[in-house]
C-alpha cells in the first residue's frame with residue numbers, strides 16, 4: 237500500500253528531491269486563456285506538481301498560471317521535456333533555455349528526454365541519447381535543474397544511460413490498467429528510478445472496463461480514482477489530465493481508500509487494452 241496519505245505528500249527521488257505524489261498533466265492543452273484558467277484551478281484545488289513539455293506548446297500558459305496563482309515558485313514542482321528534434325548536446329542546452337524563457341522561470345524541478353532516440357531511426361541512437369544526457373547532467377550539476385530523467389525509455393534504452401556519471405531519476409511512461417509495462421516497471425524499481433504514469437486514465441478510454449467499474453462500485457469510487465490509486469499502490473506517480481474542475485477534484489481524492497490484494501490481482505490479470513499504440517522502438521516522429 238502507498239505511503240502517501242495526502243495530495244501534498246511526496247515520493248523521494250534517488251537524489252533526495254521530494255516530488256509531489258500526484259501531478260497535473262497538460263498534454264493537448266493549447267496555449268491560451270483556457271489553459272491558464274485550468275492550471276489556476278488545479279493549483280487552487282491543491283495540485284502542486286505540473287507536467288508540461290516543449291512539444292505541448294503550452295509552457296507560456298503554465299508560467300502565466302503559476303505567476304497568477306500568487307504561489308511562490310518553489311511551492312510548485314515543475315517538469316518539462318526536451319523534444320525529439322532537439323536531441324544532442326548543444327540543441328538540448330538551447331532547448332532548455334527556451335523552455336525556461338517560455339515558462340518565465342530560472343530553474344526546473346525536473347527535465348526529461350521526451351522519447352529515446354532508437355534503432356529504427358538512428359544507427360548511433362545510444363550516442364545520441366548519451367549526448368542529450370550529458371547536456372542535462374551539466375545543467376543539473378550547475379543547479380539549473382533539481383532532478384533529471386527520461387520518458388518512454390525501455391530497459392535497453394535505460395541501460396546505456398546507467399553507465400554515465402548521473403543516472404536518470406525518473407522514467408515517465410504510458411501506464412494504466414490496459415498498459416501495465418511490467419518489465420520497465422521492474423527494471424526501474426531495481427535501479428531506483430521513479431516511474432511516472434502518463435495517460436493514467438488511458439485518455440478516458442479504459443474507464444468503462446467492467447472490471448474497473450465493478451471495483452469502483454465496491455469502493456464507492458469512480459473508475460478514474462481506481463486507475464490513479466492503482467498507480468499509487470505500486471509506487472507509480474500518476475499525471476492525470478483534465479480541464480474539468482469537477483474531474484480535477486475527483487482525481488485528487490485518492491487518499492481515503494485503498495485497493496485490496498484481490499482488486500490488484502484482478503487488474504493485473506487484464507489483457508492489454510486502450511493503449512496509445514506508441515512504441516518507442518518504432519517511432520516515426
Ligand code: A2P
Nearest residue numbers: 435436437438439440460476477478479480483
Ligand atoms: P477532460 O480534460 O475533458 O476533463 P489521461 O490523463 O489518461 O490522458 O486522460 C485524460 C482524458 O480523460 C481527458 O479526455 C479528460 O477529459 C478525461 N478525464 C480526466 N479525468 C477524468 C475523470 N475523473 N473521469 C472521466 N474522464 C476523465
